[in-house]
Amino acid sequence: MPPKKRKSSSKPGSTRAKRVAGTASTGGSRLRAAANGARTGLTVLWRSATALLFVAIVIGWLLGRGPLERAVASVRGGAPEVHIDWVGAPGTGDVNIDQLPMTIDTMVRAELEQIVGDDPFDRAALHRARDRLLDTGWFAEVGEIRRVAGNRVLVSGVVARREAAVLVQSRAHGRGEHVIDRFGVPLELPADVSPPPELFRVFNPTMMPKTITMGGRSRIDRREAWRGADVEAALDLLAFIDQEAGYSIQGVDLSAYSSRGELRLITDRGGALVWGGPVGSAHAGEVSDERKLAHLRLVLAEGDRLDRPGELIELFREVVQVVRTPRRP
Numbered sequence: 001m002p003p004k005k006r007k008s009s010s011k012p013g014s015t016r017a018k019r020v021a022g023t024a025s026t027g028g029s030r031l032r033a034a035a036n037g038a039r040t041g042l043t044v045l046w047r048s049a050t051a052l053l054f055v056a057i058v059i060g061w062l063l064g065r066g067p068l069e070r071a072v073a074s075v076r077g078g079a080p081e082v083h084i085d086w087v088g089a090p091g092t093g094d095v096n097i098d099q100l101p102m103t104i105d106t107m108v109r110a111e112l113e114q115i116v117g118d119d120p121f122d123r124a125a126l127h128r129a130r131d132r133l134l135d136t137g138w139f140a141e142v143g144e145i146r147r148v149a150g151n152r153v154l155v156s157g158v159v160a161r162r163e164a165a166v167l168v169q170s171r172a173h174g175r176g177e178h179v180i181d182r183f184g185v186p187l188e189l190p191a192d193v194s195p196p197p198e199l200f201r202v203f204n205p206t207m208m209p210k211t212i213t214m215g216g217r218s219r220i221d222r223r224e225a226w227r228g229a230d231v232e233a234a235l236d237l238l239a240f241i242d243q244e245a246g247y248s249i250q251g252v253d254l255s256a257y258s259s260r261g262e263l264r265l266i267t268d269r270g271g272a273l274v275w276g277g278p279v280g281s282a283h284a285g286e287v288s289d290e291r292k293l294a295h296l297r298l299v300l301a302e303g304d305r306l307d308r309p310g311e312l313i314e315l316f317r318e319v320v321q322v323v324r325t326p327r328r329p
Contacts (some may be wrong), residue, residue, distance in 0.1 A: 007265050053271030062089070082112040085156040086173050107190045108136060126153075133157060137187040137222030164204045166231065167195075178209060182235060184225035202234045203266065206258050217309045230257040233278035237263055240279045242291060265296070265314075271307030273299060277317030286316040 078284040079123040115129045118123075126145045133139045133155070143156040166178045179187045179203075181196050186209050189195065191325065206226040210221040226230075234252040241249065249265050251271065261283065265273040275281040275292060286292075299306045306320070307313060314321045 025165045033221045050166045074296075080111045080116050080118050080151050082116065082152055082155060083188075084109060084112075085154070092308060103190055103193045104136075104138060104188075107188075108133065108138070111156070112153065116147075118150070118151055120147055129153070129155075135188075135222055137181070137185050164203060166226065178226075180218070180226055180231075180235075182239065183230055184235060186220050186222045186226065188222060196247075198247070200238045200249070201266070202231060202238075203233075203251060203253045204255040205231050206254065230254045233257070233263060235281075237275060240289065241265070241293065244296055245300070265315075267300075267307045269305070269307050270309035272312045273307065274312060274316060275313045282316070287318060292316055 033316055054062070061088060112129050115132055116125045119125070126147075130142045130145055133142050139157045141157055145153060145155050147153055166180050177195050179189055179199070181187060205228055207226075207230075209226045210224045211218050212221045213219075213253040231254070234254060238245075238249075239253055245265075248267055248268055251266055253266050256264060261277055263278065264277040265275055267273065273296065276286045279289050282289065287295075292315045298320060299313055299315070306322075312323055
C-alpha cells in the first residue's frame with residue numbers, strides 16, 4: 001500500500017510572505033522610530049537655538065545699553081540750544097545779520113528753544129518750530145531744521161530785509177507801530193522793543209494789516225503783505241528816493257492818498273513835501289518822477305534847505321512852490 005502523502009499545513013508561499021511581512025513591519029517601526037527621533041532632535045535643537053538667541057539678545061542689550069544711553073544723552077545734552085543761520089533774501093545780495101536787531105535773534109531763539117524741547121526723537125516739535133519762524137515774518141523761507149549732537153538745533157533760512165516801519169497814527173486805528181519789510185509783510189518785534197529810529201516811516205495808512213484767528217485769539221498775519229495800495233505806493237516812493245533822501249526824510253504821509261491820490265514826504269524838520277501821484281503813475285499836470293527827484297534835491301540841498309516846520313512844499317509842479325501849512329501826520 002502506497003504511503004500517504006503528508007498534507008501541508010499552509011498554502012504554498014505563505015511562510016515566505018509572513019517572513020516578508022514581518023520584515024516590512026519591523027522596517028516600518030524602525031522608520032517611525034527614526035522619524036520620531038529626528039523630530040525630537042529638531043525640537044531640542046530649536047529650543048536650544050532659541051535659548052541661545054535669547055541669551056545673546058539679553059547680553060547684547062546689557063552690553064549696548066550703556067553706549068546707547070550715552071549716545072542719547074549726547075543728543076539731549078540738557079537744555080536745547082538753537083543756532084540760526086541768518087542769510088540774505090533771495091536775489092537781493094543782501095546779508096541782513098548786521099541790520100537785524102539782536103533782540104530779534106534773541107527773541108526767536110528763546111522761543112524756539114521752548115518749542116523744540118530736549119526730546120531728540122520729537123520731529124513734530126521741529127515742524128512747530130518752522131511754523132513759528134514763518135509766523136514772525138522775518139523768514140521768507142526756512143530751509144532746514146535739524147538736531148545735532150549736544151541737543152543743538154540748527155536752523156537754515158532766509159530773513160526778510162527791513163525796509164520801512166509803519167507808524168499807525170489815525171483816529172480810526174488808534175496808535176501803534178508795525179515794522180514791515182520792503183514787500184509790506186509785517187515783522188514781529190518783542191513787546192518791549194520799539195522800531196529802530198533810523199527806519200523810514202509810513203504814516204496814516206488807510207487799512208490795517210490782515211489778521212487771522214487761532215485758538216480764539218486774533219493776531220496779525222505775518223505771511224501776507226499789508227493791505228492797501230497806499231502802503232505799496234509809499235514803499236515804492238521810499239525805494240525810489242532812498243539814495244537822495246538820506247536822513248532828511250522821515251517817511252511818507254498817506255492821509256491825502258484816499259481822497260486825492262497824493263503822497264507826501266515828511267522831513268526831519270517837520271516840513272511836508274507833496275510828491276503827488278505814485279512813482280510811475282504821475283497824475284495829469286505833474287512833472288516826471290525824475291523832475292520831482294531834482295526838486296527834492298533842491299529842497300534838501302545841504303546848507304540851503306528850503307523846508308521849514310509846518311510848511312507844505314509842492315514838488316510835482318514845474319517850479320517848486322510853498323503853498324500852505326499842512327496838517328501834521
